[in-house]
Amino acid sequence: MTEQAKTIHFMINDQPVEAREGWTVLETARQYGIHIPTLCYHEAVEPSGGCRLCVVELREGNWSKVVISCMYPVQEGINIYTESDRVNNVRRWVLEMLLAECPASTEIRALAAKYGVNGTRFPSKNPEEQCMLCGLCVRVCREVVGVSAITTIGRGVHKFVGAPYDKPSEACVACGSCVTICPTGAMRARLDRVRGSGHHSHHSANKA
Ligand code: SF4
Ligand code: FES
Structure with a gap:
């Protein structure tokens, strides 16, 4: 964000709001304490737009469309509604x-x-x-922790989140970021598998 970033004026739920150019509708709403539910979004990682729970309505006269607020960039003069019937x-x-x-x-x-x-x-x-395949665990591991110990495997119904090649991951540093970020609780059970049963980290304090 440069100091020259333009200020964008628009409306959320008929309330005037200001945002910096490049912000998303969701980021702006959060600045103003306007709640939009999210699942696959976390401010620590790049948005993926996968779950669509964060949809909002964009109205322009008598024309309207539903947009994904965690991906949608703010624009001057748009009218956003976060709780409409649509x-x-x-x-x-x-x-x-x-x-x-x-x-x-x-x-x-x-x-x-x-x-x-x-x-x-x-x-x-x-x-x-338990897993909704939102990919947050994969993204936090790659983008924040920087080790890529988790990946999605296969496709369709066989696709699931686990260690690369479904083997215990040597890359895993047992930081637990994936458990913290997981919105469904699925990672709690899967972490042991990703860490690998034979993989004892140096952080393990309870080794006899
Ligand atoms: S384990 Fe959790 S964070 Fe990872 S993809 Fe599944 S639901 Fe998302
Ligand atoms: S929070 Fe999942 S698409 Fe925006």
């Missing part, structure tokens, strides 16, 4: 999809319930699944 419908649809994708996640069930979503019309592939 937004709430998309959000509920996203939450229903997530309930099917990771039905075993207590965190996702609680979040869905908060938005009045207590069941899903969509079939679930695995009732035990």
Whole structure:
């Protein structure tokens, strides 16, 4: 952010807001304490736009579209709505999809319930699944920790998050950043596998 960065004026929920050029709608909303729910976003890593929970409505006269607020750059004069019917419908649809994708996640069930979503019309592939494949664990490991101990493996229903080649990861420094950043609770169980059962870190204090 340079000192010359332009100030952008626009509206969120009919309230005038100011942002720096290059900010996203989500970043601006957070500056003003306007809540937009997110799952795959974290300020420490690059946004991926994967989960779509953070959708907002952009209105222009009698034309409107739904945009992904964690990716959408601010523009002069736009009108953003964070709680419109259209937004709430998309959000509920996203939450229903997530309930099917990771039905075993207590965190996702609680979040869905908060938005009045207590069941899903969509079939679930695995009732035990907790991971929504948001990729936050992979991104924090690569971008912040800088070791790339985690990756996504395979594709489609076989795709899951684990160590590269699904072997214990020698690269893992057992920092726990992936557990902290995981929005669904899935990483708690997976970390042991990523660290590898035979992999004892130097940080381990409880070795007999
Ligand atoms: S383990 Fe957690 S952080 Fe990693 S992809 Fe799955 S839900 Fe996202
Ligand atoms: S939080 Fe924006 S798409 Fe997931």
